[in-house]
Amino acid sequence: MKKPNIVILGAGYGGMMTTVKLQKTLGVNEANITLVNINDYHYQTTWLHENAAGTLHHDRTRIQIKDVINMSKVKFVKDKVISIKPDEKKVKLENGQLDYDVLVIGLGFEAATFGIPGLEEHAFTIGNINSARLIREHMEYNFALYHNESEKNPARLNIVVGGGGFTGVEFLGELANRIPELCEEYDIDKNLVRIINIEGSPTILPGFDPQLVEYAMNSLESRGVEFVTGAMLKECTATSVVYEKNGEITEIPTLTTVWAAGVKANALVEKSGFENNRGKVAVEKDMRAPDYDNVFVIGDCALIMNEQTGRPYPPTAQIAIQQSAVVAHNVKAYIQGGEMEHFEPEILGTVASLGHNDAIGVIFNDQKLFGWKATVMKKIIDNRYLLKLGGLSLLMKKGKFNIFY
Amino acid sequence: MKKPNIVILGAGYGGMMTTVKLQKTLGVNEANITLVNINDYHYQTTWLHENAAGTLHHDRTRIQIKDVINMSKVKFVKDKVISIKPDEKKVKLENGQLDYDVLVIGLGFEAATFGIPGLEEHAFTIGNINSARLIREHMEYNFALYHNESEKNPARLNIVVGGGGFTGVEFLGELANRIPELCEEYDIDKNLVRIINIEGSPTILPGFDPQLVEYAMNSLESRGVEFVTGAMLKECTATSVVYEKNGEITEIPTLTTVWAAGVKANALVEKSGFENNRGKVAVEKDMRAPDYDNVFVIGDCALIMNEQTGRPYPPTAQIAIQQSAVVAHNVKAYIQGGEMEHFEPEILGTVASLGHNDAIGVIFNDQKLFGWKATVMKKIIDNRYLLKLGGLSLLMKKGKFNIFY
Numbered sequence: 124m125k126k127p128n129i130v131i132l133g134a135g136y137g138g139m140m141t142t143v144k145l146q147k148t149l150g151v152n153e154a155n156i157t158l159v160n161i162n163d164y165h166y167q168t169t170w171l172h173e174n175a176a177g178t179l180h181h182d183r184t185r186i187q188i189k190d191v192i193n194m195s196k197v198k199f200v201k202d203k204v205i206s207i208k209p210d211e212k213k214v215k216l217e218n219g220q221l222d223y224d225v226l227v228i229g230l231g232f233e234a235a236t237f238g239i240p241g242l243e244e245h246a247f248t249i250g251n252i253n254s255a256r257l258i259r260e261h262m263e264y265n266f267a268l269y270h271n272e273s274e275k276n277p278a279r280l281n282i283v284v285g286g287g288g289f290t291g292v293e294f295l296g297e298l299a300n301r302i303p304e305l306c307e308e309y310d311i312d313k314n315l316v317r318i319i320n321i322e323g324s325p326t327i328l329p330g331f332d333p334q335l336v337e338y339a340m341n342s343l344e345s346r347g348v349e350f351v352t353g354a355m356l357k358e359c360t361a362t363s364v365v366y367e368k369n370g371e372i373t374e375i376p377t378l379t380t381v382w383a384a385g386v387k388a389n390a391l392v393e394k395s396g397f398e399n400n401r402g403k404v405a406v407e408k409d410m411r412a413p414d415y416d417n418v419f420v421i422g423d424c425a426l427i428m429n430e431q432t433g434r435p436y437p438p439t440a441q442i443a444i445q446q447s448a449v450v451a452h453n454v455k456a457y458i459q460g461g462e463m464e465h466f467e468p469e470i471l472g473t474v475a476s477l478g479h480n481d482a483i484g485v486i487f488n489d490q491k492l493f494g495w496k497a498t499v500m501k502k503i504i505d506n507r508y509l510l511k512l513g514g515l516s517l518l519m520k521k522g523k524f525n526i527f528y
Numbered sequence: 529m530k531k532p533n534i535v536i537l538g539a540g541y542g543g544m545m546t547t548v549k550l551q552k553t554l555g556v557n558e559a560n561i562t563l564v565n566i567n568d569y570h571y572q573t574t575w576l577h578e579n580a581a582g583t584l585h586h587d588r589t590r591i592q593i594k595d596v597i598n599m600s601k602v603k604f605v606k607d608k609v610i611s612i613k614p615d616e617k618k619v620k621l622e623n624g625q626l627d628y629d630v631l632v633i634g635l636g637f638e639a640a641t642f643g644i645p646g647l648e649e650h651a652f653t654i655g656n657i658n659s660a661r662l663i664r665e666h667m668e669y670n671f672a673l674y675h676n677e678s679e680k681n682p683a684r685l686n687i688v689v690g691g692g693g694f695t696g697v698e699f700l701g702e703l704a705n706r707i708p709e710l711c712e713e714y715d716i717d718k719n720l721v722r723i724i725n726i727e728g729s730p731t732i733l734p735g736f737d738p739q740l741v742e743y744a745m746n747s748l749e750s751r752g753v754e755f756v757t758g759a760m761l762k763e764c765t766a767t768s769v770v771y772e773k774n775g776e777i778t779e780i781p782t783l784t785t786v787w788a789a790g791v792k793a794n795a796l797v798e799k800s801g802f803e804n805n806r807g808k809v810a811v812e813k814d815m816r817a818p819d820y821d822n823v824f825v826i827g828d829c830a831l832i833m834n835e836q837t838g839r840p841y842p843p844t845a846q847i848a849i850q851q852s853a854v855v856a857h858n859v860k861a862y863i864q865g866g867e868m869e870h871f872e873p874e875i876l877g878t879v880a881s882l883g884h885n886d887a888i889g890v891i892f893n894d895q896k897l898f899g900w901k902a903t904v905m906k907k908i909i910d911n912r913y914l915l916k917l918g919g920l921s922l923l924m925k926k927g928k929f930n931i932f933y
Contacts, residue, residue, distance in 0.1 A: 253672075
């Protein structure tokens with residue numbers, strides 16, 4: 124009997140955890156497991172804003188796949204996925220092709236710029252290791268240039284963050300810590316630097332507890348962050364950002380606009396012909412695509428409705444990790460004929476960091492946290508994931524233990 | 529009796545050491561000493577190439593003036609010199625004016641680009657802390673950009689150094705150490721990076737012992753440096769460098785050209801109407817300008833002929849430091865009516881570093897050094913200066929003690 128081919132696309136939270144679980148539950152004689160990823164490393168998407176600000180080195184954020192995956196049990200292919208052909212059960216890669224019996228799609232997100240002119244060309248996004256460390260270097264380069272020009276250019280020192288959601292706010296917190304360091308490094312007066320957040324909603328972190336939102340704004344404002352809420356970004360150019368608020372147009376000279384206001388599923392999903400809802404596959408309860416019973420979709424590419432609120436669950440690491448347990452179980456059930464499980468998200472809590480020494484959060488549905496306690500909770504969440512993914516040795520290597528500063 | 533005003537322009541090797549010596553030998557009742565400098569720090573010009581490569585932090589290279597100068601004995605003015613009016617005994621600053629009875633001009637060097645098209649606009653120079661750390665950041669930014677472009681641009685990874693003299697070669701040595709680190713930081717294959725030196729003479733370090741030159745070339749080539757000697761730089765554009773060798777024109781795509789092939793005296797000297805030879809003042813034996821008996825010129829702004837070779841002494845830190853003893857003595861003699869001393873350079877040795885673990889040098893006129901011994905000698909020279917300038921405490925703070933690696 125031919126061993127079934129399990130192909131997992133993407134080594135993000137979902138794909139990586141699914142692979143780890145499958146390599147534990149499936150013997151090498153039961154299936155061929157292949158993991159495909161564009162890099163030979165996995166990274167913690169939820170830490171990228173720290174790499175982008177320059178407060179954490181990107182090598183802390185990325186994890187070599189070979190350090191977590193047992194290469195004698197899983198075949199790892201470092202390649203870029205070009206297209207998926209579900210009717211032929213094939214995946215086209217840049218340098219080859221794979222046949223599968225079961226497919227797991229965990230290709231993650233892309234920035235969504237909603238057609239705002241100039242954003243795609245001129246704004247930075249915090250999407251991966253390359254784009255995150257580029258933001259760090261871009262800011263530093265502009266600070267280094269500042270005193271080398273006889274006519275000082277304030278646009279070099281204005282940093283605009285588009286979007287006051289989770290990523291935007293966490294990035295602002297790191298910037299607030301980082302900017303004073305950059306000022307010292309390049310002999311720049313701190314008062315010349317502006318960190319400006321532009322958010323379309325009347326408040327940052329829409330949907331979050333108002334008391335915690337106020338706490339976050341106070342914390343960030345006290346460290347120099349300016350908030351412009353209820354404002355729509357109209358345009359981004361190479362040297363400025365234009366927004367509209369209360370019918371008034373304002374232009375901010377800046378060379379650094381970081382767009383943190385929207386993500387969408389990897390465009391490959393839509394291109395490959397899966398039934399989708401704005402790029403995402405509205406998966407069945409067992410995490411399978413509605414039109415193909417051998418294709419599972421996980422993480423940011425999967426759409427799951429919250430029946431209580433009538434809105435989709437947000438694309439978070441927490442949900443992707445939870446899905447991996449169900450996906451790994453169901454992949455095994457699919458090839459061995461067992462019973463499928465249903466996925467039910469369980470939101471344990473949400474914590475947003477505000478730099479290395481402040482945070483806000485809600486856990487167990489209604490318990491509010493802020494300040495030191497919330498920073499500790501954030502690190503516990505991060506460390507718990509490392510433990511699940513690679514055990515104690517990975518936790519010791521990449522964990523965050525500086526809980527007392 | 530009115531106390532004479534001694535004004536020292538520039539806190540480079542010459543101006544700084546003259547000030548330190550004068551504050552020791554002149555009482556506060558004997559003269560007003562004023563030191564003018566554009567920054568509130570002094571820096572070791574001979575270390576700037578390390579800051580530019582990114583192998584040494586610029587805070588190791590710079591020394592806060594208040595840490596060396598006794599501010600109760602010397603008035604320090606942080607300002608930019610706009611012009612010198614020797615007939616009126618006045619110095620015009622950006623934010624004020626100073627009257628002097630005795631003036632010491634130690635305003636240092638500027639890059640000389642010899643009218644080569646595009647050099648001034650597009651090439652970097654290693655002239656001060658600002659321009660040095662900009663080179664470091666410029667290279668790093670280009671490495672960070674490399675993997676963020678779908679079409680890879682080799683110009684981001686080509687680094688061209690114009691000039692194989694002392695500064696050029698020492699910078700190449702640091703680059704050879706730094707580039708592998710940058711490659712690791714940005715996941716770039718080392719073999720894609722080129723470090724190219726273009727030198728007009730048939731050999732690098734013209735005038736240096738040929739055996740040591742060969743040693744230096746072998747050391748640098750083994751670490752990936754390419755030499756193009758006997759070649760003239762014809763043009764520098766934003767994206768390339770063009771040179772001619774044996775009548776043939778070659779263009780190298782590069783975004784990083786560092787011009788290290790020529791310096792001239794600060795243009796202020798010529799503008800202020802002093803009798804000069806290509807911008808430099810051919811000083812008398814007592815270091816005074818020929819046309820003004822109350823104006824001393826020190827360091828790179830002073831021209832002193834080597835009567836044995838018939839050529840001027842090169843503008844080095846060693847000579848500027850030696851001159852400061854004579855200038856300080858003669859300034860005191862001028863205001864108190866003592867006898868003037870004559871300056872006679874004594875070249876103790878010349879050591880060129882080739883990165884942190886290799887060097888070449890000649891000491892006591894004919895003793896050749898290379899490898900570890902030369903690196904130790906280089907550090908001894910550097911440390912000796914710190915000791916002279918600021919005593920043991922400065923040496924401990926900024927000295928180079930890692931002689932065993």
